[in-house]
Amino acid sequence: MNVRALAAAVLVAALAVVAVGAGGAAGGSSANTLTVWLQVDAQSGWPEVVAAANAQFKAQNPGWDVDVQYQTWGTHLAKFDATLAGGNAPDVIEMGNTEMTKYSAAGAFQDLTAISFPNKSTWLQGLAASGRYGGKIFGVPYYAGSRVVTYRTDLFRAAGGKIPQSQNEFIALARKIGAKNKAKTFSPVYIAGTDWYVAMSFVYDYGGTIAVTRKGKWVGTLDKPAALAGLAAYKRFFNASSRAPAGSNESAPQPYDVMAHGNAASTYGPGWFTCCVGDYKNRVAQFVMPSHTKGQSIPGFLGGSDLAVPVGGDKDKAAAWISAFTDNASMTALRAKGNIPNTTSLLGTSVNERAARKSWFVPQSKNWVNVENGNVLRTMLQRILSGRSSIKDAASVASDNITYTLNQ
Amino acid sequence: MTVAAEATAHRSRRRPRSKRIAQASVPYLLILPVVVVITAILGYPLYKLVVLSFQQYGLAELIQAATSGAPAPWVGFDNYSSVLHDEVFWQVLLRTVIFTVANVALTIGLGTLIAFLLIRVSTWVRVPLTAALVLAWSMPAVVAVQIWLWMTNFENGVLNYVLTELHVGDYTGHDWYGSTFSKLAMVTLLIVWGAIPFVTITVYAGLAQVPRELVEAAEIDGAGPVRVFRDVTFPILKPIFLILTSLSIIWDFGVFTQPYLLIGSSAVDTTNYLMGVYVFIEGYAHSDFGRGAAISLLMLLIISVLSVFYVRRMVKMGEAS
């Protein structure tokens, strides 16, 4: 190697850089391209719905093109922040319903109140609420998913068979199933200890709440009697039916994996779990989780997505695309894939949809995300289930934490 | 001699002035490309980072700055004092220092030992071992975390299975992430596993620079392997060990991906934060960019203090030549 070879290498590399610069990428969007950020679930789950919406939009808006860029959960907000700072945010963005409030409050979205979207008057309440802030509409409901009990029909039949109509009946059934399956790692109902979506359902079932606004300030309410009763009920249910460690969470291991291993007779989670229970696929069914009151269902957490228009985007064209993507045809197609549509007019009677009729949602504060990121609820649940704290003490600490964080 | 003649004599003895300037400018030209690239890309972000740390800068301010150009409120040292008065910050700092010491010691120690092992084994062992090290090194952190989680999960992880089968104890259903120490130990194992290859290969490469004659001379004098290392090898390898140690301290102190993903975004909290995770949660997950910038600069200060011993040695070494 000598100096000439060195110079040659630098020259080659410089040429490569120029080549990359010229050829490389698609470059910035032209004036007539609509940039849409959807989550990758759409790419793998219902690409034809996206294609149909694109075709419809292009037909109605000649000269316009649509660039759908798929994002992943977990990093799409960091990317969104960067594009907001850089001034090149997308025209339409899919947001998780718990993510909306923070960005609406910060002024990231354009006001969509005046626009008439399809089925606006019959939007699913639980989902539509997340798109509203300060009396204005910033997000259009896209689709939702609720939680149901997925269970092994053979194991349930062997233990008596009746679908439980109340939590006490479920506990009794769980005990019977546990008596027939004594393996150390077997759970009659597998629930991860810190699965706060499940635990808070119990709290709301007893009339408790996570936090409320009083005179414009947020107050944490997990230490109130109703919430404490709910937490106690959760602890009782967990101890009777789940062998998961107190500190476990619902993503490692996945509950459907636990069922696929034969280590659980049932689990309470999203409706699409039936896809992945391995060899037991033909031996599972679903029912709605019961309330502590006989004959009623527990309020379930309604997860879902909204579609919003960031500032700087073309509001009219973006709204046109959103309308094309959330019309009756699209919603029917989404429902066929196992999702809950955004309008009650199309709501059917599948287990998933029945469970969605009674739902709860997180406090609509712009700081709620910080409570989630700080894992306040999960820490509380771990303390309660491991016995390290009494229910009252753990709830008290969590409640104070929530009050402090939400009022920042 | 006349002045003119003296001057001419001078000029003919020394190099002409233009050539001297060319000669003196060589080092500046050598570092110029690096300076240009770094200034062009990092100049503004570094400036902005410092400015941000003195501002109240959240998501709303970010959006306003991009849309209307409104400047964010100046709050002086408020961000810094709020961080320094937060007891969580000090707990995290202590935890991270201990974590860093453990990781660096394990990485450098084991890495060096394996480098010497590589020399002593036969080729048919050295080649697969080097390949294994490169494969471990090349695995993206996010993939390594997924595999680690899978191997160590309490339900069907292979670690529990192996330990139980080897009769080390009954580890069925053992939760390796139950306590803070356990969580951080798992993170340490993962990081050390991924960091050893670089140390090993660099030390192995450095050993190539040790002249064989010096080693043999020492061995003829009757020195055992430890004395050979201490008297011959280590002095020559000193710059490499200084580099590796300083780099390890810097990386292990600020590591983010492995702890955040392995402990899990749903289980990180004030009891197990490391500095890298802390700055991410406090600054960026909360979208409090001003505070995040302040913590980043504090981290810079702390890391420079922790590594000053090694860095000063490295900087001073340049004066010898």
Place this chain on the structure above:
Amino acid sequence: MVTEAAPSAPQVTRAVPRVASVRRARRRRMRRAAWNVVGLAVFVVVVFPVFWMVSTAFKPDNEIHSLTPTWFPTSPTLQHFRDAMARPYFWDTVKNSLIVVGVVVVLSVVVAFLAAVGLAKYRFTGNKLFVVLVIGILMLPQAGLVIPLYVVLAKYHLTNHLLGLVFTHLVILLPFAVWTLRGFIMGIPKELEEAAMVDGSSRLGAFTRILLPLVAPGLVATSVFVFITSWNEYIFANVILTDQANQTLTVWLSYFYGTSRATDWGGLMAASTLTAIPVVIFFLLVQRKIAFGLTAGAVKA
């Protein structure tokens, strides 16, 4: 040492050296065998997670999700590899990664080497300051730089563009490369350097001609590190490249586990195995330089 009954004088004088060397050779072989055992044990521990990843990539789904771990796939399948390669934009992503990493490795090693020579071998005002600046940049937590850096790239119209990522990787990796190469250059014993200096030639030419072979192992280690870091870099690649057609492999990988539904483990493991291949190839290409350097002056047991 050697105690042998001597049958007769001439035989003793010939037998003793031969037996002694045989004994020494046997002891050396036993020592080597012991080290080999240790080496194999270390190999097993280091390679296990990689083995697990590759083995899983070939397992059918039911074996992946089985309760008791299966070490080797009983009925290996290529389905996961086919699935992974059929995913949108796989080959585009491979091309993008190769371009970015190729340019970054060449540019950063060359530029950093020049700067390292300048810092290690020349005295000039600003030398120490520059070294401190370089290490200072290394110490900065990257999280804080993401958004300001994105804003800068947006101003240059380099967002969603491979060139933007190339520059970003350069600024991340140049400080490391300069710091490391400077250390390697300073570690070369002065005697070796002075012995080869030719009077009258320019300092720079002499340096590059003489230093390069001596510092080759260090260059290799640095270039492998730059390759791997750039290849595996995720945070900046993810933020800067929004269009899937422009993304790199690590971002493409994140789509396997970034969905809100079930993760395709077999696919993820197969995809991860595929992304490791170019790194191994690159290492195999350059690793001979280390071995060559080793035989020139190594410590032997």
